[in-house]
Amino acid sequence: QVGSVTRRPYAITVIVLAFILFGGASYVRTGLEVGDLDTGAPELRPDSRYNKDNDYIINHYSTSSDMLVVMVETPTDQCADYETLANSDRLQWQLQNTPGVQSSYSMADFSKNYLSGMSEGSLKWMVVTRDNSFLEYSSVVATREGVVNTVCSFFPIKVYLKDHKADTLKTVVAVVEKFAREVNTDDVRFLLAAGNSGIEAATNIEVERAHKLITLVVYAVVVLVCLLTFRSWRAAVCIVLPLYITSVLCEALMTWLGIGIKVATLPVIAVGVGIGIDYGIYIYNKLKYYLDQGWNIHDAYGEALKTTGRAVGFTGLTLGVGVATWVFSPIKFQADMGILLTFMFVWNMVGALLVLPALARFLVKPEKVVEPETGSGHCRPVNGNF
Numbered sequence: 001q002v003g004s005v006t007r008r009p010y011a012i013t014v015i016v017l018a019f020i021l022f023g024g025a026s027y028v029r030t031g032l033e034v035g036d037l038d039t040g041a042p043e044l045r046p047d048s049r050y051n052k053d054n055d056y057i058i059n060h061y062s063t064s065s066d067m068l069v070v071m072v073e074t075p076t077d078q079c080a081d082y083e084t085l086a087n088s089d090r091l092q093w094q095l096q097n098t099p100g101v102q103s104s105y106s107m108a109d110f111s112k113n114y115l116s117g118m119s120e121g122s123l124k125w126m127v128v129t130r131d132n133s134f135l136e137y138s139s140v141v142a143t144r145e146g147v148v149n150t151v152c153s154f155f156p157i158k159v160y161l162k163d164h165k166a167d168t169l170k171t172v173v174a175v176v177e178k179f180a181r182e183v184n185t186d187d188v189r190f191l192l193a194a195g196n197s198g199i200e201a202a203t204n205i206e207v208e209r210a211h212k213l214i215t216l217v218v219y220a221v222v223v224l225v226c227l228l229t230f231r232s233w234r235a236a237v238c239i240v241l242p243l244y245i246t247s248v249l250c251e252a253l254m255t256w257l258g259i260g261i262k263v264a265t266l267p268v269i270a271v272g273v274g275i276g277i278d279y280g281i282y283i284y285n286k287l288k289y290y291l292d293q294g295w296n297i298h299d300a301y302g303e304a305l306k307t308t309g310r311a312v313g314f315t316g317l318t319l320g321v322g323v324a325t326w327v328f329s330p331i332k333f334q335a336d337m338g339i340l341l342t343f344m345f346v347w348n349m350v351g352a353l354l355v356l357p358a359l360a361r362f363l364v365k366p367e368k369v370v371e372p373e374t375g376s377g378h379c380r381p382v383n384g385n386f
Contacts, residue, residue, distance in 0.1 A: 002305060002353060006298045011358040018355050022245045025252035032255045034211070035166030035204040035262055042262075043333040058162055062103040066164045068201065069194035070157040070176055072106070075187050079152040080139035085111055085128045087183050088157060091176070091190065095159055098175050100168035106157040107139075110147045114138045157190075161197055166260055169201040203263065211261050218270050219244065222277050229281075230288070234363040239280035241359060242351030243273055250344055259336050268340045276348030279316065282308045283352050287360060297364070301357045309353060316349025 004010050036042045039058070040051035058064045070091070074084055088108040095101050112126045115134065119125040129135065142148045148155040161168055173192060180190040193201055219240065226236040247269050259265060286308040290300035323345065326338025 002309070004298075005354050006301045006357050006361045008361065011361040014354050014358040018242075018245055018351075018358075022248055025245075025248045028252040028255050029248060032251050033166040033260045034208040035169060035200065035260050036164055037166060037258045037260045039163040039165065043331055045330065045332045045335075048330075058102070063160045064102060064162065066161040066197045067195040068159045068161060068169070068172055068197040070159065071191045071194060072155050072157060073189045073191060074153055076151050076153045077139075078187070079107060079148045079155050080111065080135040080142070081188075082128065082130050082132065082135060084188050085135070087188075087190070088155075089128050091179050092157060092159075094175055094179060095172065098171060100162050100165070100171060102160045102162055104157060104159045107142055107147055107155040110142050110145070111135060111138045114141065156194065158195070159197075164197045164200055166204060169197060169204060172197075173201050207262055207266055211266060214266065214270055215247070218273050222273060225277075226281075230284070234360075235284060235288070238356050238359045238363060239277065239284055242280065242355040243276045243348065245355065246276060246344060246347045246351050247273065249347060250340060253343055254340065257336070257339065259340070264333055265336070265340070268337070268344065271341070272344030272348060275319070275345060276351065279312045279348055279352035280356055282312055283356055284360070287357065288364070291364060297357075297361055301360075305353075312349060312352055316345055320346040320349075 005014055038046065040046070040054045041048070044051055054065060072079070072084065072088060074081065078084065085108040088106050089112075092104040092106060092108065095104055108128055111128060115129055115138070116122060116126040139148060139152050142155075143150055143152065159172065161172065176190065176192055180192075184190060192198060222243070223236050223240055226239050227233065230236070250269060250272060254261070254265070283304060286304040287300055290303050291297065295303070320342045323338050323341040326334045327342075329335045329338065
């Protein structure tokens with residue numbers, strides 16, 4: 001029954017369905033994001049003990065375990081300069097009015113609290129004062145408290161976030177970058193970023209760049225190898241196109257399941273292509289062997305299915321079933337990988353067994369016609385109507 005895919009009506013149906021899926025998946029994957037899309041530890045399930053405790057802390061306290069640090073660099077002994085502290089206070093006000101930010105703390109807050117404390121706790125004095133002598137004195141105390149460095153040339157702005165979701169990090173980074181462009185000078189600079197969320201934000205930026213580059217390089221290498229091996233662009237199209245359709249479908253699945261692209265999930269597409277290209281090469285190589293002997297496409301593919309096709313089907317199902325057991329893991333990361341890898345393994349197998357021969361039906365032709373053998377008890381099909 002699978003061999004019927006090389007007959008014209010079935011081949012057209014398979015190709016049309018494949019491109020419909022490709023078009024729909026291309027639209028869905030536009031919502032794919034880079035970074036974590038859940039609160040708490042992404043490696044654990046939402047109902048894990050750690051994530052429940054983390055959610056309680058976020059909802060009942062003004063600080064959290066997700067912290068982004070903006071680093072403020074100044075000349076030596078200038079960390080308590082009024083203009084610098086005033087800019088720091090302005091940035092903190094903007095951040096605290098940004099969705100996803102809980103609170104912030106910096107040398108500006110220390111200076112305001114210290115001035116208020118020296119004024120009998122009056123809230124009227126909880127401001128950044130212009131008195132340079134007081135600011136210098138407060139910087140000495142801040143040095144002892146670890147708020148600034150020992151030479152008063154650096155202090156951090158600690159920004160506590162409600163979560164480390166991709167949207168939250170992207171929004172906070174955009175606010176800081178815009179502010180820095182407006183106020184940075186040769187002497188005073190507001191720089192990104194430290195803290196666990198700051199490092200994750202930087203990682204997300206690099207992952208977004210690497211994702212496009214890895215996908216481009218992987219497919220470029222695959223196409224080049226196919227061209228060198230089979231000396232035919234038609235062969236490259238038949239082998240690579242089903243792989244690319246599966247990759248797009250996988251990204252659409254990630255969007256639908258709420259799985260972002262990050263360091264852990266970045267290699268999934270490359271691994272899927274690496275496995276899938278084997279399926280395609282095995283099927284196409286056997287198909288081409290019979291076509292080169294003059295067999296028509298239907299009989300050639302039917303014969304290929306009896307040997308290589310069975311092996312590809314068995315391998316694909318075995319790999320898929322093996323990693324599908326990960327779905328039941330209490331570790332969310334492993335469960336997500338189980339879903340994605342199962343999808344890639346199985347759909348690459350389906351692409352090699354259905355889409356590849358359907359494309360070959362229109363792109364690949366036998367190079368010669370061989371007449372039936374006589375007197376041997378074995379007849380070889382001739383190149384007839386498709």
